[in-house]
Amino acid sequence: MAPITNGRVIFNAVPQDFPIPGETTVYDTTQTIDLDKVPLNGGLLIKVLVLSVDPYMRGRLRAPEVKSYMPAFVLGKPLMGGGIGVVVRSEVAGVEAGSHVRGLLAHQEYVIAPNLAMLEIIERDPKLHWSVYIGPAGMIGETAYMGWREYSRAKKEEVAFVSTGAGGVGSMVIQIAKQDGLKVIASAGSDEKVRFMKEIGADVAFNYKTTDVREMLAKEGPIDIYWDNVGGSTLDAAMEFANNHSRFIECGQISGYNQGYQPMSNPSFIVSKSMSIHGFLVSNLRPKYSTAFRAEVWPKLVSGEFKFKEDVTHGLQRLGEVILAVQKGTNTGKAIVVVAEE
Amino acid sequence: MAPITNGRVIFNAVPQDFPIPGETTVYDTTQTIDLDKVPLNGGLLIKVLVLSVDPYMRGRLRAPEVKSYMPAFVLGKPLMGGGIGVVVRSEVAGVEAGSHVRGLLAHQEYVIAPNLAMLEIIERDPKLHWSVYIGPAGMIGETAYMGWREYSRAKKEEVAFVSTGAGGVGSMVIQIAKQDGLKVIASAGSDEKVRFMKEIGADVAFNYKTTDVREMLAKEGPIDIYWDNVGGSTLDAAMEFANNHSRFIECGQISGYNQGYQPMSNPSFIVSKSMSIHGFLVSNLRPKYSTAFRAEVWPKLVSGEFKFKEDVTHGLQRLGEVILAVQKGTNTGKAIVVVAEE
Numbered sequence: 001m002a003p004i005t006n007g008r009v010i011f012n013a014v015p016q017d018f019p020i021p022g023e024t025t026v027y028d029t030t031q032t033i034d035l036d037k038v039p040l041n042g043g044l045l046i047k048v049l050v051l052s053v054d055p056y057m058r059g060r061l062r063a064p065e066v067k068s069y070m071p072a073f074v075l076g077k078p079l080m081g082g083g084i085g086v087v088v089r090s091e092v093a094g095v096e097a098g099s100h101v102r103g104l105l106a107h108q109e110y111v112i113a114p115n116l117a118m119l120e121i122i123e124r125d126p127k128l129h130w131s132v133y134i135g136p137a138g139m140i141g142e143t144a145y146m147g148w149r150e151y152s153r154a155k156k157e158e159v160a161f162v163s164t165g166a167g168g169v170g171s172m173v174i175q176i177a178k179q180d181g182l183k184v185i186a187s188a189g190s191d192e193k194v195r196f197m198k199e200i201g202a203d204v205a206f207n208y209k210t211t212d213v214r215e216m217l218a219k220e221g222p223i224d225i226y227w228d229n230v231g232g233s234t235l236d237a238a239m240e241f242a243n244n245h246s247r248f249i250e251c252g253q254i255s256g257y258n259q260g261y262q263p264m265s266n267p268s269f270i271v272s273k274s275m276s277i278h279g280f281l282v283s284n285l286r287p288k289y290s291t292a293f294r295a296e297v298w299p300k301l302v303s304g305e306f307k308f309k310e311d312v313t314h315g316l317q318r319l320g321e322v323i324l325a326v327q328k329g330t331n332t333g334k335a336i337v338v339v340a341e342e
Numbered sequence: 343m344a345p346i347t348n349g350r351v352i353f354n355a356v357p358q359d360f361p362i363p364g365e366t367t368v369y370d371t372t373q374t375i376d377l378d379k380v381p382l383n384g385g386l387l388i389k390v391l392v393l394s395v396d397p398y399m400r401g402r403l404r405a406p407e408v409k410s411y412m413p414a415f416v417l418g419k420p421l422m423g424g425g426i427g428v429v430v431r432s433e434v435a436g437v438e439a440g441s442h443v444r445g446l447l448a449h450q451e452y453v454i455a456p457n458l459a460m461l462e463i464i465e466r467d468p469k470l471h472w473s474v475y476i477g478p479a480g481m482i483g484e485t486a487y488m489g490w491r492e493y494s495r496a497k498k499e500e501v502a503f504v505s506t507g508a509g510g511v512g513s514m515v516i517q518i519a520k521q522d523g524l525k526v527i528a529s530a531g532s533d534e535k536v537r538f539m540k541e542i543g544a545d546v547a548f549n550y551k552t553t554d555v556r557e558m559l560a561k562e563g564p565i566d567i568y569w570d571n572v573g574g575s576t577l578d579a580a581m582e583f584a585n586n587h588s589r590f591i592e593c594g595q596i597s598g599y600n601q602g603y604q605p606m607s608n609p610s611f612i613v614s615k616s617m618s619i620h621g622f623l624v625s626n627l628r629p630k631y632s633t634a635f636r637a638e639v640w641p642k643l644v645s646g647e648f649k650f651k652e653d654v655t656h657g658l659q660r661l662g663e664v665i666l667a668v669q670k671g672t673n674t675g676k677a678i679v680v681v682a683e684e
Contacts, residue, residue, distance in 0.1 A: 059614070069586060069614050129414075231609060244411060250612045265603035267573060270592045270621040272401070272411050277619040279612040284587075 021320030309333030363662030510676030651675030
């Protein structure tokens with residue numbers, strides 16, 4: 001077979017604020033690959049099927065000299081993120097062509113992996129699409145489940161507030177909190193998202209663009225747990241209407257990712273309310289919770305007890321648009337890019 | 343015996359910023375008490391010996407409509423705080439005159455307690471003055487020991503930063519952290535305090551009024567644990583120079599008590615560094631740690647292995663001055679008011 005184009009999404013320029021498709025990232029078609037002959041040097045040739053686009057990726061679109069918890073993407077090289085691919089050729093013992101792998105994959109149509117160190121072989125339930133395994137059955141669901149189990153110290157009848165409750169992580173948090181017997185208040189940025197949050201069980205769901213967060217929490221709170229995906233003034237409001245001994249789980253602060261972080265208005269609440277505030281990386285919680293996550297969450301996704309919504313875009317060339325949509329919140333549900341069908 | 347004056351420190355006016363002796367609080371001598379005849383109604387007559395004056399008391403000198411974790415002091419009534427007294431007369435079964443009691447005592451020379459509900463009978467080691475039992479062997483030491491044990495997750499060789507390291511709580515935290523094998527950086531506001539922090543084992547001790555906190559932490563950090571007694575710009579600096587997975591123990595934020603709280607400049611570090619930040623009340627930790635505290639800390643205070651410094655003022659009429667000194671940091675060591683000798 002003759003060489004074919006290996007489309008790639010390249011990190012082209014550090015964004016000033018929002019990441020612009022075609023400027024921050026460019027879709028590049030200059031590389032070709034011969035699927036039959038490309039040397040694998042003992043590794044795997046993978047055809048990428050689905051990629052996950054997540055809010056945290058904004059943090060990697062930065063200048064290399066800025067330190068953070070994940071390395072910056074490399075200018076001139078492809079982005080990478082959670083994905084699933086199918087093995088086209090394998091020189092790894094025990095891995096057959098046709099097997100599926102999950103892990104951090106470069107944003108290109110075909111990837112050569114030196115080994116399985118950063119990947120895992122994965123099988124799917126016939127009822128679930130592969131995309132679910134990079135969403136609620138993957139890192140997204142793990143983040144919700146493991147963060148909640150480790151830090152919420154949830155008790156029945158308590159009140160939890162979840163921001164970006166219609167997103168991949170937020171929608172799972174709502175359902176886990178309801179399963180634990182809490183009252184759940186959830187916010188998002190459109191009426192369509194509000195409807196979805198009600199569908200999945202939120203007791204109170206509101207559009208923060210048309211309803212004041214403070215007024216809503218004054219009425220429906222005080223809160224015992226806040227799952228924060230947004231930071232900024234929503235975090236301030238949550239602290240103001242938090243109970244003593246409240247637990248705040250800092251999953252993200254997207255309000256600051258593109259236009260700078262606001263300060264926290266009143267950190268004295270941490271002392272006066274005996275609060276606990278936790279940032280975390282899901283990778284550190286996996287050793288403790290992976291088995292429980294699969295046992296508890298996967299069957300509920302298969303049975304439909306846990307619901308999820310995907311916002312699916314077809315074509316790797318559109319990944320830059322999806323990155324922007326996720327930062328602006330114009331997607332509804334977990335953002336997925338389908339790169340190829342099997 | 344004829345009635346005698348029962349001096350009292352009355353909450354007279356809500357302070358605008360710093361609490362002014364004679365204005366915020368007044369020493370009142372209008373009440374008399376007949377020690378032989380005053381009816382006890384089944385309770386105890388206590389002669390107050392020593393009182394503890396602590397930073398947190400500023401939070402109780404507020405208008406009653408402002409909610410916080412401890413009730414406001416009542417305008418026109420005496421203040422109260424940790425203290426020790428001797429029983430003069432008792433109508434409580436099993437409590438003899440001459441016994442000593444510890445607990446929250448009204449700021450007056452003689453107190454009638456209805457029962458032992460809020461007090462405990464206490465005995466002292468002959469080597470230690472009663473004041474130690476409201477300092478490092480009391481609530482102050484408990485705060486340091488229990489907060490550290492619950493939240494520090496300290497590991498040998500880690501780096502801890504302690505603000506107000508020459509104060510009652512801070513000086514105990516330094517010594518417990520050194521005992522646990524950590525490198526300790528400590529700050530305070532005078533050269534005399536810096537000398538004391540070095541005496542008790544701080545590896546690095548500095549005067550924040552003459553040395554920039556950020557420069558010092560850039561040189562001696564990054565830090566894994568921050569014991570915060572001050573908040574404000576020191577808390578910001580600690581977050582900036584904190585390691586991933588750092589633990590912040592929010593014991594107090596005195597920089598904001600009198601002149602308003604500063605915002606936290608960059609709360610995004612909580613996410614990006616996977617930080618945990620904990621406020622706490624020592625009363626909630628006592629059930630778990632009281633036995634260990636007495637077993638571990640009291641013998642080290644008796645033997646002199648744990649050192650402490652007291653700033654002793656004689657006379658209840660001077661308590662208002664001591665409250666101000668503690669808020670301004672002009673005391674060195676744990677502030678104690680000796681109300682009476684036995």
